[in-house]
Amino acid sequence: MTNKQREIANALKVKPTIDAGSEIRERVDFLKKYLLHTGAKGYVLGQSGGQDSTLAGKLAQLAVNELNAEHEGGGYSYMAVRLPYGVQSDEEDAQDAIRFIGATRVVTVNVKAAVEASVRAFEEATGEKLSDFLRGNVKARERMKVQYDLGAHYRLLVLGTDHAAEAITGFYTKHGDGACDVAPIYGLNKRQGKALLQALDCPPHLYTKKPTADLEDDKPGLPDEDALGQTYEQLDDYLELKSVPEDVARKIEERYDRTEHKRQGPVTVYDEWWKA
Numbered sequence: 330m331t332n333k334q335r336e337i338a339n340a341l342k343v344k345p346t347i348d349a350g351s352e353i354r355e356r357v358d359f360l361k362k363y364l365l366h367t368g369a370k371g372y373v374l375g376q377s378g379g380q381d382s383t384l385a386g387k388l389a390q391l392a393v394n395e396l397n398a399e400h401e402g403g404g405y406s407y408m409a410v411r412l413p414y415g416v417q418s419d420e421e422d423a424q425d426a427i428r429f430i431g432a433t434r435v436v437t438v439n440v441k442a443a444v445e446a447s448v449r450a451f452e453e454a455t456g457e458k459l460s461d462f463l464r465g466n467v468k469a470r471e472r473m474k475v476q477y478d479l480g481a482h483y484r485l486l487v488l489g490t491d492h493a494a495e496a497i498t499g500f501y502t503k504h505g506d507g508a509c510d511v512a513p514i515y516g517l518n519k520r521q522g523k524a525l526l527q528a529l530d531c532p533p534h535l536y537t538k539k540p541t542a543d544l545e546d547d548k549p550g551l552p553d554e555d556a557l558g559q560t561y562e563q564l565d566d567y568l569e570l571k572s573v574p575e576d577v578a579r580k581i582e583e584r585y586d587r588t589e590h591k592r593q594g595p596v597t598v599y600d601e602w603w604k605a
């Protein structure tokens with residue numbers, strides 16, 4: 330293990346071992362306290378049918394359920410938002426996740442028309458074609474926008490699904506799925522997220538399926554691991570300070586450094602981090 334590995338794991342708050350029950354309790358308590366602190370009425374999050382939004386949504390639902398039990402007439406809620414781009418191939422998983430969570434309310438907004446209008450406006454203005462890859466980021470940012478519209482309208486805070494195995498690679502769209510008010514699964518790696526879902530009696534297919542951003546039309550359901558050229562096993566091992574092959578560690582560290590701008594606020598004249 331290198332100093333750099335320890336430095337990155339510390340920065341991303343990863344514990345080499347966790348107790349799933351304690352992590353769940355601590356995070357649900359945090360979600361409850363923060364709601365009470367802000368006076369907001371609950372949380373909202375896009376429900377993709379993937380592991381991360383299943384876990385974050387479940388923790389939020391547990392938090393609002395407990396608040397409602399403790400505060401007569403509290404009216405706290407968790408809103409699960411389906412945000413398909415047209416028809417989603419794993420729609421069944423999204424519905425299973427929503428059932429498992431027992432979401433207070435479900436709203437579906439198809440982002441396809443908005444994404445197409447946005448891309449069309451770009452292409453008409455520039456005379457250039459926006460690549461399929463960049464259209465993927467438009468989808469992520471459109472989903473963010475819908476969650477903020479719902480949040481502002483219903484006085485709900487927007488949740489995000491950033492966690493250590495995603496933060497380490499910067500594998501998210503800046504100001505898209507990377508944007509949120511509260512990040513309930515921050516500091517966990519991918520296998521720790523699975524352990525929490527297991528402890529919560531989640532249907533296993535929701536945390537054993539291959540993680541995918543599913544953003545590119547030309548590569549539907551592209552597994553994150555193929556896009557990254559790295560496995561979550563390797564990323565998780567690295568974050569738990571286990572030994573990983575030298576070339577794997579170098580690749581992780583190179584990507585971590587390259588994506589530092591995503592983990593920082595907008596760079597200003599007062600910042601030094603980029604000079605290192």
Ligand SMILES: Nc1ncnc2c1ncn2[C@@H]1O[C@H](COP(=O)(O)OP(=O)(O)OC[C@H]2O[C@@H]([n+]3cccc(C(=O)O)c3)[C@H](O)[C@@H]2O)[C@@H](O)[C@H]1O
Pocket residue numbers: 465466469499500501502503504505506541542543544553556590596
């Ligand atoms: N050094 C620097 N300092 C400050 N800003 C810098 C910068 N380098 C780029 N930037 C800015 O960042 C932008 C690039 O970042 P960004 O827009 O995020 O785009 P980018 O990182 O190129 O693409 C997003 C990646 O995340 C993946 N993703 C997205 C969404 C969800 C998921 C998922 O797992 O579900 C995965 C997606 O598949 C893709 O590989 C640049 O256009 C520029 O504006």
Ligand SMILES: Nc1ncnc2c1ncn2[C@@H]1O[C@H](COP(=O)(O)OP(=O)(O)OP(=O)(O)O)[C@@H](O)[C@H]1O
Pocket residue numbers: 374375376377378379380381382383410411412413414417472490506539540541542543
């Ligand atoms: N089709 C979708 N419908 C609703 N929300 C979505 C959709 N696609 C992405 N999102 C939102 O963007 C977030 C980032 O996607 P990401 O793929 O990282 O997480 P996930 O799908 O929950 O889990 P996994 O990484 O295991 O696929 C999701 O957690 C979810 O909140």
Ligand SMILES: [Mg+2]
Pocket residue numbers: 377379380540541542543
């Ligand atoms: Mg996904």
